[in-house]
Amino acid sequence: MTESRAAKPTLDARTLVERAPGLITTPNLRLEWPRAAHAAAVRESVNASLASLQFVRWAQQPFDDDAARRFCEADAAQVAAGHGLIYFAFERASGRFVGNLDLHTFDFSVPRCQIGYVGDLRFARRGLMREAALTLVDLAFELGIERVEAWCDLRNERSIHFAQTLGLLYEGLMRGVERDTQGALCDQVLLARLRSDRAP
Secondary structure, eight states, rough: OOOOOOOOOOOOHHHHHHOOSEEEOOEEEEEEEEGGHHHHHHHHHHHHGGGOTOOOTSSSSOOOHHHHHHHHHHHHHHHHHHSSEEEEEEEETOEEEEEEEEEEEEEEETEEEEEEEEEEEGGGGHHHHHHHHHHHHHHHTTTTTTTEEEETTTTTTHHHHHHHHHTTTTEEEEEEEETTHHHHHHHHEEEEEETTSSOO
């Protein structure tokens, strides 16, 4: 006798946005989908953190008010279209912007995705970005994602270490797989965590 298996709910760009919450609270943070009203906080954060953002393609020069607004509006449009889930993290106690994180590059046939994270340098080493990123990994698995990946520039040791603190395991080196912020071919480290892996 063949056992019947319940069909897994289909995940696609439309259902991704329908199922994901626009606001998530954690013990220390409030994670919100981006909107134009966040522009001032994003501008201040990027400009204060430029020295640590050499591997971030969209943060190679200071933001003015217009650039920050356009950045927030573009992120909001990406979420609305189901191209990714982007969250801006704010410290609950102070209301200050901590960083932005996203789940992106979805392959719904698996399903799997990548996680991205860019923290405000002023909040480094306080554990807030890790709290936010772990929340997004948990969200991915709750939505039905089977595998969460991080692609990190081989030279970006801080990002690689951060991914490992989230329970993502080193799987290998991809040579010349992307262009860096200067347009040169660069190597990427692939890390991943499966739904079945033990949480950190």
